[in-house]
Amino acid sequence: xxxxxxxxxxxxxxxxxxxxxxxxxxxxxxxxxxxxxxxxxxxxxxxxxxxxxxxxxxxxxxxxxxxxxxxxxxxxxxxxxxxxxxxxxxxxxxxxxxxxxxxxxxxxxxxxxxxxx
Numbered sequence: 001x002x003x004x005x006x007x008x009x010x011x012x013x014x015x016x017x018x019x020x021x022x023x024x025x026x027x028x029x030x031x032x033x034x035x036x037x038x039x040x041x042x043x044x045x046x047x048x049x050x051x052x053x054x055x056x057x058x059x060x061x062x063x064x065x066x067x068x069x070x071x072x073x074x075x076x077x078x079x080x081x082x083x084x085x086x087x088x089x090x091x092x093x094x095x096x097x098x099x100x101x102x103x104x105x106x107x108x109x110x111x112x113x114x115x116x117x
Contacts, residue, residue: 022049045113
């Protein structure tokens with residue numbers, strides 16, 4: 001019973017971008033999960049993945065900057081152009097929501113999106 005008002009194509013693109021990022025940066029045999037639940041007056045979308053490389057806390061907010069890559073050795077050969085999470089942030093912002101990145105252990109990434117219903 002979750003519902004919200006928004007642009008269906010943009011929300012589908014948001015989910016696709018977050019899953020693509022999680023799959024791209026999770027190592028072979030790693031974990032990826034997606035959850036969607038009601039959280040008060042908002043819908044909470046979480047995408048979690050283990051990471052191949054350590055992810056320092058100070059880099060988490062930079063993940064949403066256009067062309068930023070946490071690992072300087074990554075380039076377009078790994079796939080993508082470094083704009084996926086910045087586009088995701090733009091979609092969330094356009095819908096009046098919030099997006100954040102966290103890592104409990106430095107070896108995983110949790111992207112949390114809060115969107116108004």
